[in-house]
Amino acid sequence: MDQNNLIVYLEFEDGRVADVSLELLTKGRVLASRLGVKLEAIVVGDNLDGVEEQVFPYGVDRLYKVSDKRLYPYTSNPHSAVLINLFREIKPQACLMGATCIGRDLGPRVSSCLHSGLTADCTSLEIGDHTDPKTGKEYKDLLLQIRPAFGGNIVATIVNPECRPQMATVREGVMKKEIFDPAHKGEIVELDAAKYVSDEDFVVEILDRHIEKSKINIKNSPIIVAGGYGVGSKENFQLLHELADTLGAEVGASRAAVDAGFTEHARQIGQTGVTVRPKLYIACGISGQIQHIAGMQDSSIIISINNDPAAPINTIADYVITGNLEEVVPKLIKYYKKN
Numbered sequence: 648m649d650q651n652n653l654i655v656y657l658e659f660e661d662g663r664v665a666d667v668s669l670e671l672l673t674k675g676r677v678l679a680s681r682l683g684v685k686l687e688a689i690v691v692g693d694n695l696d697g698v699e700e701q702v703f704p705y706g707v708d709r710l711y712k713v714s715d716k717r718l719y720p721y722t723s724n725p726h727s728a729v730l731i732n733l734f735r736e737i738k739p740q741a742c743l744m745g746a747t748c749i750g751r752d753l754g755p756r757v758s759s760c761l762h763s764g765l766t767a768d769c770t771s772l773e774i775g776d777h778t779d780p781k782t783g784k785e786y787k788d789l790l791l792q793i794r795p796a797f798g799g800n801i802v803a804t805i806v807n808p809e810c811r812p813q814m815a816t817v818r819e820g821v822m823k824k825e826i827f828d829p830a831h832k833g834e835i836v837e838l839d840a841a842k843y844v845s846d847e848d849f850v851v852e853i854l855d856r857h858i859e860k861s862k863i864n865i866k867n868s869p870i871i872v873a874g875g876y877g878v879g880s881k882e883n884f885q886l887l888h889e890l891a892d893t894l895g896a897e898v899g900a901s902r903a904a905v906d907a908g909f910t911e912h913a914r915q916i917g918q919t920g921v922t923v924r925p926k927l928y929i930a931c932g933i934s935g936q937i938q939h940i941a942g943m944q945d946s947s948i949i950i951s952i953n954n955d956p957a958a959p960i961n962t963i964a965d966y967v968i969t970g971n972l973e974e975v976v977p978k979l980i981k982y983y984k985k986n
């Protein structure tokens with residue numbers, strides 16, 4: 648097995664590779680070819696049939712499969728052990744994971760054990776050079792790990808010049824998933840789980856699982872009607888629901904609206920909420936602070952309804968309706984119901 652490639656940790660549940668993993672493979676493909684290395688992926692669990700068909704079209708050159716009944720569902724120690732022991736062997740130069748519950752648990756464990764460091768919650772990844780400002784030493788082709796910092800007031804680019812692997816978790820939805828070549832076939836390497844994880848690693852036994860599926864699906868909705876603090880009340884949010892129902896849309900919200908109790912946290916869009924890229928985003932009573940913009944700026948068309956013509960969101964909006972949303976939204980509902 649050759650070394651120093653770029654590897655993506657795949658999350659696999661109910662026979663499906665998670666969207667965030669496919670997003671990372673899409674980005675990983677680009678980064679790996681910039682580095683001139685292979686794109687690898689690792690999946691750990693049980694019943695891993697069919698993973699290859701799902702990931703090879705994304706350009707995976709090599710898929711490591713580590714299968715054992717006890718490796719599903721995910722628990723911290725065994726999955727960490729597999730990655731730590733495998734990475735000691737294959738020495739990846741970079742490893743990407745989703746900034747999901749699993750990635751946020753697994754990434755730091757692996758990186759601290761390998762003394763490699765990790766940048767959490769990246770919103771972008773690039774390859775670039777870096778000069779150490781203290782020593783003047785130059786580094787070529789590092790993974791530039793980009794994320795908001797200091798409460799979203801700056802965008803930081805973080806590099807890890809010396810330690811390997813360079814590790815990053817990336818938020819769901821911030822990168823596009825795009826098939827590289829439907830006919831692409833990579834190599835499958837079935838690893839013997841017993842070589843990478845020992846009985847002592849299985850310290851947790853899961854007796855039962857209850858999966859709560861949210862009915863709110865703003866991430867995949869093509870139209871979002873989002874409300875901010877300017878909506879004013881929980882009752883007024885019903886207006887937005889009515890407009891959303893008329894358009895076949897989902898309702899989103901700013902953090903200020905969520906904090907005020909106007910709507911549920913699952914609808915929050917932005918740096919500490921969900922990242923969305925719908926075809927149409929209607930922002931109602933949202934000022935457009937950087938932390939909100941971070942989660943919706945890639946929407947194809949943005950309409951802002953705001954009574955302040957100088958609201959910052961208007962600078963990124965394609966269309967601006969200046970007025971009170973209590974007057975504007977009912978008119979839109981009436982119009983779209985007729986048409």
Ligand code: FAD
Pocket residue numbers: 798799874875876877878900901902903904915916917918919920921931932933934935936937938939942952953954955958970971972973
């Ligand atoms: P406001 O800024 O209060 O804006 C309300 C807007 O409504 C104003 O533009 C006003 O002109 C307009 N308005 C008022 N009345 C009406 C009316 N009747 N009709 C029409 N317009 C009206 N925010 C997020 O959204 N998502 C995040 O994930 C997020 N994460 C954060 C993370 C950190 C670490 C921090 C520090 C902040 C975060 N925030 C986040 C908060 C963010 O900084 C803003 O406070 C928040 O986005 C403001 O929400 P808003 O635009 O709804 O409210």
